[in-house]
Amino acid sequence: MSVVTQARVVEHLQRLRLGYLAERLDAALAEAARSEPTYLDFLDQLLQQETAAKQRKRIAMGIQIAHFPTVKTLDDFDFKFQASIDQRLVRELATGRFISQAENVLIFGPPGVGKTHLAIGLGRAAVESGHSVLFTSATALIGALAKSETEGQLAERLTFYSKPKLLIIDELGYLPFERRSAHLFFQLVARRYERGGTLITTNQLVTQWGTVFGDEVLAAAILDRLLHHSYTLMVQGESYRLRQKKKAGLLGQSSRREA
Ligand SMILES: Nc1ncnc2c1ncn2[C@@H]1O[C@H](COP(=O)(O)OP(=O)(O)O)[C@@H](O)[C@H]1O
Ligand SMILES: [Mg+2]
Numbered sequence: 001m002s003v004v005t006q007a008r009v010v011e012h013l014q015r016l017r018l019g020y021l022a023e024r025l026d027a028a029l030a031e032a033a034r035s036e037p038t039y040l041d042f043l044d045q046l047l048q049q050e051t052a053a054k055q056r057k058r059i060a061m062g063i064q065i066a067h068f069p070t071v072k073t074l075d076d077f078d079f080k081f082q083a084s085i086d087q088r089l090v091r092e093l094a095t096g097r098f099i100s101q102a103e104n105v106l107i108f109g110p111p112g113v114g115k116t117h118l119a120i121g122l123g124r125a126a127v128e129s130g131h132s133v134l135f136t137s138a139t140a141l142i143g144a145l146a147k148s149e150t151e152g153q154l155a156e157r158l159t160f161y162s163k164p165k166l167l168i169i170d171e172l173g174y175l176p177f178e179r180r181s182a183h184l185f186f187q188l189v190a191r192r193y194e195r196g197g198t199l200i201t202t203n204q205l206v207t208q209w210g211t212v213f214g215d216e217v218l219a220a221a222i223l224d225r226l227l228h229h230s231y232t233l234m235v236q237g238e239s240y241r242l243r244q245k246k247k248a249g250l251l252g253q254s255s256r257r258e259a
Helices: 002-017 019-034 037-068 087-094 115-128 138-150 152-163 178-192 206-215 216-228 242-245
Strands: 103-106 133-137 166-172 196-203 230-234
Touching: 002 019, 037 115, 037 133, 087 115, 087 230, 103 115, 103 216, 115 133, 115 166, 115 196, 133 138, 138 152, 138 166, 138 178, 152 178, 152 216, 178 216, 206 216, 216 230
Parallel strands: 103 196, 103 230, 133 166, 166 196
Antiparallel strands: none
């Protein structure tokens, strides 16, 4: 193939947004000269490589947009340590079907048992299956909504948090809400209801949510929408962080659970 033809092919590839192939054309041609694939196999390999590159890029971008606080995957999660978790349910949730059906997930449990890890792992799986995801702590979410309300931008902020197919709200209940904040939270939940999936991690059982939101009626209205189509994961047992410290001999058996 002449240099001119090759340059033209690269130009076509770029115009067609097949950037990976445009960059790798030289190498692909050299490899084909060696292994002499059929025309069809050659085309098949090229398209597969471009598709895989596009997929990797889409996932990397989705993960960036999601703003996960740390890198965690479901594969890193030690299900043997947390025998209380229904692993089958976690695997089912990882397919992302609950998101397509605008269902919710509530993960309950004390500190350190892996709630955030599971939330990030499920969020990552959701990105991989093609859903838009946003991760936020409950405190940051309420802070942002309250600020936008003060600035007259509440509608825009509510839209921002309503758009992702999966919204992950971490650490609900660690700090109680003021009444106004609870109302903002209700507005968001009402907006997302039956439109997108919401995953919440919390250290408070639903019976405590009246206290969390400072208002029993509002808490009931929030729970009504969240629980209507929902899955529940109860994580029990001891803190993974503390277990590791115990193993390292840093703590005695009588040490109390961390706050
Ligand atoms: N079953 C587990 N397998 C692997 N790592 C775990 C497990 N449970 C917790 N961890 C790790 O322990 C730390 C605390 O877990 P985290 O998810 O932050 O707990 P929580 O959100 O429930 O307070 C994290 O580094 C997390 O990755
Ligand atoms: Mg956590």
